[in-house]
Amino acid sequence: MGELTGRTVLVTGAGRGIGRAEALYLAAGGANVVVNDPGVQIDGGGGDAGIAAAVVDEIRTRGGRAVADTGSVTDWAAARRMVELAVAEFGDLHAVVNNAAIEINKGLERLTEAEFDDVVAVKLKGTFAVSRWAAAYWRDRRDEGVRTDRAIVNTASGSGLLNPLPTQTNYAAANAAVAAVTTVHALELRRLGVRVNCVSPSMVRTRLTSSVPGMRQAPPDAEPDLQDPRRVAPLVAYLVSEACPLTGQVLSVRGGAIAVNQGWARGAEVNKDGNLWTIPELAAELTALPLDDPFERLTAALDGALGVQGRDRLEAMINAELDGR
Ligand SMILES: NC(=O)c1ccc[n+]([C@@H]2O[C@H](COP(=O)([O-])OP(=O)(O)OC[C@H]3O[C@@H](n4cnc5c(N)ncnc54)[C@H](O)[C@@H]3O)[C@@H](O)[C@H]2O)c1
Structure with a gap:
């Protein structure tokens, strides 16, 4: 059995x-x-x-x-x-x-x-x-x-x-x-x-x-x-x-x-509570947060598996793939 x-x-x-x-x-x-x-x-x-x-x-x-x-x-x-x-x-x-x-x-x-x-x-x-x-x-x-x-x-x-x-x-x-x-x-x-x-x-x-x-x-x-x-x-x-x-x-x-896998996780936050944000405030505060860069993230993931070296190399590969077709 x-x-x-x-x-x-x-x-x-x-x-x-x-x-x-x-x-x-x-x-x-x-x-x-x-x-x-x-x-x-x-x-x-x-x-x-x-x-x-x-x-x-x-x-x-x-x-x-x-x-x-x-x-x-x-x-x-x-x-x-x-x-x-x-x-x-x-x-x-x-x-x-x-x-x-x-x-x-x-x-x-x-x-x-x-x-x-x-x-x-x-x-x-x-x-x-x-x-x-x-x-x-x-x-x-x-x-x-x-x-x-x-x-x-x-x-x-x-x-x-x-x-x-x-x-x-x-x-x-x-x-x-x-x-x-x-x-x-x-x-x-x-x-x-x-x-x-x-x-x-x-x-x-x-x-x-x-x-x-x-x-x-x-x-x-x-x-x-x-x-x-x-x-x-x-x-x-x-x-x-x-x-x-x-x-x-x-x-x-x-x-x-x-x-x-633990899915999307909440990251750093800015908060104005009851008040509305202005665009200049957002420009200052959001860009000061530790943001995750999608190119860096994919480079890190592929580096171990595929030997992709560096963010610039990855971006060049993506551009060549898309414009080569
Ligand atoms: N191969 C990988 O490394 C990899 C990575 C990530 C996820 N996956 C996932 O694993 C699963 C299997 O992928 P695989 O690599 O074995 O692909 P595969 O192409 O070898 O097999 C997929 C099978 O699905 C069948 N299929 C397609 N449309 C169908 C439909 N409408 N109804 C019923 N069957 C249908 C195909 O005929 C095929 O035999 C997929 O869900 C894929 O997204 C695979």
């Missing part, structure tokens, strides 16, 4: 990359897995039903239990059908792992309305839609007197939390919003016995990161592979497991490190 025997978990975007590794790991731990993935391209175009089916075949070949679903998380009715499929196939749904994402990276002045909407739809609306139908199902079960641990695991990104990146207006906005709804849903759903957490992977080798500086080929077998997509899976499995008490947490994963 695995640690997850008897749990049924729906993983969105489970056909490739991190989601695929999660589905395989969950199934190896004994979970019944709904492998959702329409098999689209990085930008959301196209589709291939064989992508989800291949993961299901892999799980079944190893003796696990899985079923494929090829609906899009952006489709309201399809999101409902994913939940219904889990219940029809395995008798219940214990957890949802919202993992699906696409990327269309462009500088703000070139980003189209559709490119903004499409990326936000998969990450943010998709997380909402699947969690919404799962929560409605869980509420009905609770009303019938069924008491059992349930869980949602959302997926955010450092681009949205600690280090929003240039060219990612759509992706960063959606990922930041996913962290916010993690808190909202943790607060709302505890009464239904549902825990809600979020993982934020970083520098994992998938098609999304193939052009990111610092990504490497898989090392020889004897060496630890810090960028392996399987790095995220044990944490997700723990978060959906019945014994896990965590809720409302946003946890960054990079290599072997898991860090608690």
